[in-house]
Amino acid sequence: MAKKETKNKQATSKKTTLAMRFARLGIHRDDDLILHLPLRYEDYTKLTPLAQLQAGITVCSEGVVVHSEIQYRPRRQWVCVIEDGASILTLRFFTFYPSQQKALAPGKRIRVFGAVREGHYGLEIVHPKTMVVHENTELSERLTPVYPTTSGLTQEALTRHIHRALNNATLLYDLLPEDLRIQEQLWPWARTIRFLHQPPRLTGQELDALTERNHPTWRRIKFDELLAQQLSLKRYRKQRALRKATLLSGRGSLTSALLKKLSFTLTDAQQRVWREIENDLAQPVPMHRLLQGDVGSGKTVIAVLAALRAVEHGKQTVLMAPTEILAEQHYRKLSAWLADMPIQLVWLSGGMSGVTHRQALKAMADGTPLLAVGTHALFQRDVALPHLVLAIVDEQHRFGVAQRLALRDKKHKTKGNDDDEVHQLMMSATPIPRTLAMSFYADLDVSVIDQLPPGRTPVVTRLVNQQRREEIIAHVGKRCAEGAQTYWVCPLVEESEKLDLLAAHTLYEELRETFSGSNQYQDETFPQLTVGLLHGRMKSAEKTEIMEAFIRGEIQILVSTTVIEVGVDVANATTMVVEHAERFGLAQLHQLRGRVGRSERESQCILLFEVPLGETAKARLKAIYESNDGFAIAQEDLRIRGPGELLGARQSGTPLLRFADLDHDENILERASAVANQILGLPEGETIAEKIINRWLGDKVEFFKA
Numbered sequence: 001m002a003k004k005e006t007k008n009k010q011a012t013s014k015k016t017t018l019a020m021r022f023a024r025l026g027i028h029r030d031d032d033l034i035l036h037l038p039l040r041y042e043d044y045t046k047l048t049p050l051a052q053l054q055a056g057i058t059v060c061s062e063g064v065v066v067h068s069e070i071q072y073r074p075r076r077q078w079v080c081v082i083e084d085g086a087s088i089l090t091l092r093f094f095t096f097y098p099s100q101q102k103a104l105a106p107g108k109r110i111r112v113f114g115a116v117r118e119g120h121y122g123l124e125i126v127h128p129k130t131m132v133v134h135e136n137t138e139l140s141e142r143l144t145p146v147y148p149t150t151s152g153l154t155q156e157a158l159t160r161h162i163h164r165a166l167n168n169a170t171l172l173y174d175l176l177p178e179d180l181r182i183q184e185q186l187w188p189w190a191r192t193i194r195f196l197h198q199p200p201r202l203t204g205q206e207l208d209a210l211t212e213r214n215h216p217t218w219r220r221i222k223f224d225e226l227l228a229q230q231l232s233l234k235r236y237r238k239q240r241a242l243r244k245a246t247l248l249s250g251r252g253s254l255t256s257a258l259l260k261k262l263s264f265t266l267t268d269a270q271q272r273v274w275r276e277i278e279n280d281l282a283q284p285v286p287m288h289r290l291l292q293g294d295v296g297s298g299k300t301v302i303a304v305l306a307a308l309r310a311v312e313h314g315k316q317t318v319l320m321a322p323t324e325i326l327a328e329q330h331y332r333k334l335s336a337w338l339a340d341m342p343i344q345l346v347w348l349s350g351g352m353s354g355v356t357h358r359q360a361l362k363a364m365a366d367g368t369p370l371l372a373v374g375t376h377a378l379f380q381r382d383v384a385l386p387h388l389v390l391a392i393v394d395e396q397h398r399f400g401v402a403q404r405l406a407l408r409d410k411k412h413k414t415k416g417n418d419d420d421e422v423h424q425l426m427m428s429a430t431p432i433p434r435t436l437a438m439s440f441y442a443d444l445d446v447s448v449i450d451q452l453p454p455g456r457t458p459v460v461t462r463l464v465n466q467q468r469r470e471e472i473i474a475h476v477g478k479r480c481a482e483g484a485q486t487y488w489v490c491p492l493v494e495e496s497e498k499l500d501l502l503a504a505h506t507l508y509e510e511l512r513e514t515f516s517g518s519n520q521y522q523d524e525t526f527p528q529l530t531v532g533l534l535h536g537r538m539k540s541a542e543k544t545e546i547m548e549a550f551i552r553g554e555i556q557i558l559v560s561t562t563v564i565e566v567g568v569d570v571a572n573a574t575t576m577v578v579e580h581a582e583r584f585g586l587a588q589l590h591q592l593r594g595r596v597g598r599s600e601r602e603s604q605c606i607l608l609f610e611v612p613l614g615e616t617a618k619a620r621l622k623a624i625y626e627s628n629d630g631f632a633i634a635q636e637d638l639r640i641r642g643p644g645e646l647l648g649a650r651q652s653g654t655p656l657l658r659f660a661d662l663d664h665d666e667n668i669l670e671r672a673s674a675v676a677n678q679i680l681g682l683p684e685g686e687t688i689a690e691k692i693i694n695r696w697l698g699d700k701v702e703f704f705k706a
Ligand code: ADP
Pocket: 264, 265, 266, 267, 270, 293, 294, 295, 296, 297, 298, 299, 300, 301, 429, 453, 454, 567, 569, 598
């Protein structure tokens, strides 16, 4: 009895270990096993005679072991020689077990597989795959797949499990309606899956196509993966149209007051997007709109117009920004714009307490019509907003997918007077390349401000070797003496906020010594300037103080970490210096450059770099130098980094697309999008969609709805 129990326990724990290993590979169900596709294939279908071997090719050959010895020079290794009557081949192992040596003892006939190279004593294979055979052991009739695997799970075991799953006919059932499959000239599902796991002998182009993933089987796989994603998003969007939100029709009193009050008129592009948003808000269904516009295109004013529309209706709105500096800047700007209007503006940040804070919370909880501005503290705290009708998220790409999900849940939990959902306006300065917009944002409506306000002079970008720093310091000093202001962004130290801080401090001290005159070696050529320091670890009050001094022009050079990266808007700042620009990402550099060029005066962005430059860094600096167009830069960024990072999903570690590649598969994406619409138009469309989504996404569905 006791014995049986232990046995059971052992069996269960074995199963859990296996499950854990599978989980590491993202395999939770048999559906996932079927879609665990080979990385590449090995060809054991034919033997190459040893006399025909050449360095550089990968072969399968056979021979009898004629020699086996352990050598100690230059390091311990096992050398084994095989012979096939006409020629010989050396096999070399740097790690090996006695059992292996025993199995491949002289006299044994073995089949070997691996890449041939030129050794000191003729051709050899290092760490070949080996198999003991007999003279008439048959050759494989199919290519042998090599799967991505994890420690503790051998290729053989994984292959066995996959083969078991392949016997389950329901998993191979084609979920795509036959007429659509034929319309798209796609291979049948079962044939595709079987082919990829057990391909026949292939040669030449067909083998290359399979390896490079543009064989018809791969087209079917990528198509279905994208189809599942499209269906998931489109279905979500369709469901949204059936839900309810407060209708905010145009009343105009506050919005028109703001438009009158502004010192500028809206650009055509701003007017167009405002009409689109106005129109959405006037519908009784929740708006989910992404407002895109390059840095400096004027998104904030559009957000405020939308917020005022809600307040006109006696409702509440939140405007959320990713950093405190940005949230505070919004608050400051809005305070000025809305100064003598009958609207309550509320500020909420992480480190607040005291009377103002309590009053703010109370006003919100009382349902007072207001506009609340803040960081994600707006959602983390126990904030009640019973009349919340609109949530605006600035620089939404800075929030991770998970945070966006939390935002949505928070809204569900925010009890209103009724069950109406909240309208959402997301803003982003990172233009989303078309393919990304079509795929990951297919559930959103998109408005684009594709025009900058008039009177801006394009920023001049200069790439300067770090060795010429002294010259740049002198140059910046001169510009500042003439009344301009400068951001000086310190090097990004990969993954260490502490070191970033250290770098910022060092830079600050250096510039202060140069410009403040406290240095006894003060050179006459350096003007007297005030240098300030801003970084993320500072207390809110300190940050505010520094930022305000910079806005007032009391600080001429602001040394900072990347906390000023997004949104910061000080028109008089016309120089941006980035130290070690080669360490920054493309989107970041574009954002940083976007901090200047906000007035009619000429602005400069000086990117200091250190040689030698790596390939990626070179590509990034070239792209930023050659283009001022956020759209082109985002496209390039997508190419360099892949979609996960642009989407902010990096934290989650979930690869969003496994097989399709938005850089190359744009036409497949387009077809998948069209077919998704066709499917959802069918009477049984919902059911089909459900099955396809489940096959591909399982529990990852949530990520696409964020
Ligand atoms: P972003 O789109 O990067 O958030 P902002 O909303 O911060 O840009 O706008 C950048 C600057 O341009 C702000 O100072 C803003 O007041 C100003 N601005 C916005 N719209 C216009 C316009 N139509 N004409 C002139 N200036 C404008």
